[in-house]
Amino acid sequence: MKLIECIPNFSEGRRPEVIAAITGAISGVEGINLLDVKPDKDHNRVVVTFVGEPESVAEAAFRGAQKAAELIDMQEHRGEHPRLGATDVIPFVPLGATSMEECITIAERVGARIGEELDIPVYLYERAARTPERRNLADVRRGEYELLIKDITRPERKPDFGPAVANLRSGGTVVGARPPLVAFNVNLESTDLKAARAIARKVRESGGGLPAVKALGLMIEEGNHTQISMNLVDFTITGMHTAMEAIANEAAAYGIAISGSEVVGLLPVQALLDSAIHSLKLAGFSADQVLEFRLGGGK
């Protein structure tokens, strides 16, 4: 069974009936598992997580965007989080045996439908991006809705799908494919925030550290201890075990030990299996050996 995770972000975090209508449109599609709905009132935004097979996920993502276009008017939207439109961003994430290529194809199909059927300018981002300038979501979203409706006719703003004219009601939508993200925090036996920040800088990609790792040094639990809070944006490039070992090495230089770690939210099972394989030095291991993974093939 091929599975894709989809985590669309809609620009509505305050009206529960609108959120319910959007999630209802998504979960009404046969074969969709709605896993999580996280509204934020300050952001005036909701993050929805669902999973299913490619056809179902493509249909559900479109129906969510359709319902958002119907019920959200960006001309009235105010919120703290950057956003380009009513359906702000739709990432497709491969799970299990699904390839990134399949997610890129789904992103293109859903993007095309949103552009053509809903008359919304659509921009492809991350792995689905057609130009390097559109890889980063922050770049695509720069200036937000308010600038997009002014600038849409400029050549560099030409959408990948849909009309190159402002949709005042819906704004624009960013659609793409990316690897699953693992929110992984490592706790330090220390209250030295400076050291934590220095360790985070050393470990993260932007500081010349581990690729595909974002990291911050934080003080948590009311000053009780420090933490390296990470986003592993591609755990197949840098996994949890590698990140933890790098932190252990950097922390050792300060005489600081690791007390434990935590995963925030959801993660794909493979991220944990990779850690087990690494720590057990397992050779010749195949995911086929996992009983539960073989259950899709029978009658």
Add this chain to the structure above:
Amino acid sequence: MKLIECIPNFSEGRRPEVIAAITGAISGVEGINLLDVKPDKDHNRVVVTFVGEPESVAEAAFRGAQKAAELIDMQEHRGEHPRLGATDVIPFVPLGATSMEECITIAERVGARIGEELDIPVYLYERAARTPERRNLADVRRGEYELLIKDITRPERKPDFGPAVANLRSGGTVVGARPPLVAFNVNLESTDLKAARAIARKVRESGGGLPAVKALGLMIEEGNHTQISMNLVDFTITGMHTAMEAIANEAAAYGIAISGSEVVGLLPVQALLDSAIHSLKLAGFSADQVLEFRLGGGK
């Protein structure tokens, strides 16, 4: 979804058409995933592995035993492996959220059906055993088919289900419930077989080592290196990481390092997750956080 693994052993390893008829009877049940069929000619025995929901697994196990009773005549059976009957042993193993109690209930139901409908003496073993003397399969199977048909009327041989008279054609069947078994081998950077055997003795339960661990020290790959070959008979008692760490400690006393490890055959995903949680010192982790594990709940 509640899942149970069933690994029946049938006393036929030479006639492919008989094996195919038995596995066909099993996989013909709706909802059954036939995962593995391993015939052995010397043993004249086949080990079948299948998985499904409790009702399906109970039905499939019975139909396999029924077909074996139809096609195998123990009066003509010769083979190296100890056996009591045509359907020799049927263990039920809980997977995921399934409890051991549910597997014991299934073992009792299937045992009763085999006894009543097929007129075969049935003995409950392992976690399903009703007396301590029947916990160990080797004890129940002592003397094999040949002794059973003579001794069946003795009080200590009274079956848990079915007639207390010899079934010459089918022999007896042992039915039970047990935790999943993990076949886990740890390779040593050494060719010292004596040291490997000493390490194995220290580590295994029978030597006063780790509970639920069986271990042998072996020379493998034509004398290239030694190995501690283990069966973890209940990984929730002693997991892969604990076994590996114990071997690392014992081996260190001989100045021997671990070069790697391997899993033979299938294992439940939880055995690997436990290792990841252990090595990452993950706190507050719930299996609910694994994306793939949440996919059973939706529509």
